[in-house]
Amino acid sequence: MDGVAVAVNYRENEAAAIETAELILRSGGRAIAVRGDVGDPACGPRMVEEVANRLGAVTILVNNAGVLKRGDLGDFDFAQMEPMRRINVDGLVHMTRAVLPGMQAAGYGRIVNLSSIAAFGTAMAGTTFYAATKAAVIALTKRFAMELGPQGITVNAVAPGFIATDMVFSGRSQEQGEELLRTMASKTMVRRVGTPEDIADVIAFLAGDRAGFITGQVMVVDGGRMDYLAP
Numbered sequence: 588m589d590g591v592a593v594a595v596n597y598r599e600n601e602a603a604a605i606e607t608a609e610l611i612l613r614s615g616g617r618a619i620a621v622r623g624d625v626g627d628p629a630c631g632p633r634m635v636e637e638v639a640n641r642l643g644a645v646t647i648l649v650n651n652a653g654v655l656k657r658g659d660l661g662d663f664d665f666a667q668m669e670p671m672r673r674i675n676v677d678g679l680v681h682m683t684r685a686v687l688p689g690m691q692a693a694g695y696g697r698i699v700n701l702s703s704i705a706a707f708g709t710a711m712a713g714t715t716f717y718a719a720t721k722a723a724v725i726a727l728t729k730r731f732a733m734e735l736g737p738q739g740i741t742v743n744a745v746a747p748g749f750i751a752t753d754m755v756f757s758g759r760s761q762e763q764g765e766e767l768l769r770t771m772a773s774k775t776m777v778r779r780v781g782t783p784e785d786i787a788d789v790i791a792f793l794a795g796d797r798a799g800f801i802t803g804q805v806m807v808v809d810g811g812r813m814d815y816l817a818p
Contacts, residue, residue: 591794592617592642596634596652598624617642625652625678631685639689646693647794648686650679650724651701657713668716675720679727687735696740697794700728701786704746704809708816721746725805732803741802743793748809749774750781776811 593611597604597620604620611618619641623634635645654674656667679700690696702725705711705718725744732742749771756764772779789808792798 591647594618594634594638594642594645595620596623596625598622598652625650625682626673628677628681631681634682635685635689644689644693645686646690646695647697647699648682649699649701649790649794650682652678653701653703655714655717657717659713659715663716665716671717672720672723675717676723676727679724683731687740690735690740691738694739696735696738697798698731698735698740698742699790699793700724700742700744702728702744702746702805704748704807704812704815706746707807709812710814710816728805729803736802741793741799743798743802744805745786745789745793746805746807746809747786748781748807748812750783750786752783774812774814775809776813779810781808781810 593608593616595604595607595618601620601622604622608618608620619638621634621637623630625631638645652674654671656664656671658664658667683698686696686698703718703721705714706721706725708718725746728742728744735742751768755767759767768780785808789806793801793806
């Protein structure tokens with residue numbers, strides 16, 4: 588989105604956040620990197636205050652922090668549910684609460700939450716409990732949209748499919764990563780995996796003025812996945 592100042596939140600990977608901010612700066616935009624753990628309820632107000640002081644009032648929030656702990660019913664270490672829920676669900680609530688006073692004062696706001704097509708039930712193994720947290724994101728999106736709509740604040744969600752990022756090769760050989768990409772591409776109608784730009788374009792639209800009459804919606808961006816558990 589042209590003209591929008593960006594605060595890049597990070598918890599641990601400072602170098603990546605700074606690199607992203609610098610890319611925006613080099614293209615003529617305004618950006619900063621802001622450290623904070625969204626799962627900490629005290630952190631949200633501090634981050635919002637810092638961003639407001641350095642960039643101006645926060646009118647757009649993209650809740651894209653996420654953690655995936657793999658496992659299904661028989662093999663999932665349920666001790667991992669709490670840290671996953673803490674970020675995927677609680678973090679969304681904390682940050683939404685943190686930006687609300689400013690958005691309510693302005694009578695305007697755009698909130699975009701990142702869910703996943705796992706929330707609808709894909710057949711990919713190992714995503715059962717992750718899917719539960721992302722289904723919660725959809726429920727919260729719809730409820731927040733209903734509550735905040737009269738105040739000029741829209742709330743929508745994006746549900747990405749399989750996206751080609753560095754994580755594809757994490758813990759895999761080059762050959763294994765490429766095989767995974769081919770397998771996931773075969774499960775889509777367009778016969779390719781997604782790119783970060785595919786998701787960013789939809790987020791930018793929902794965060795802009797042209798989407799002012801869209802709220803409480805979930806935009807599925809998955810290339811037409813064909814491996815859902817149910818039609």
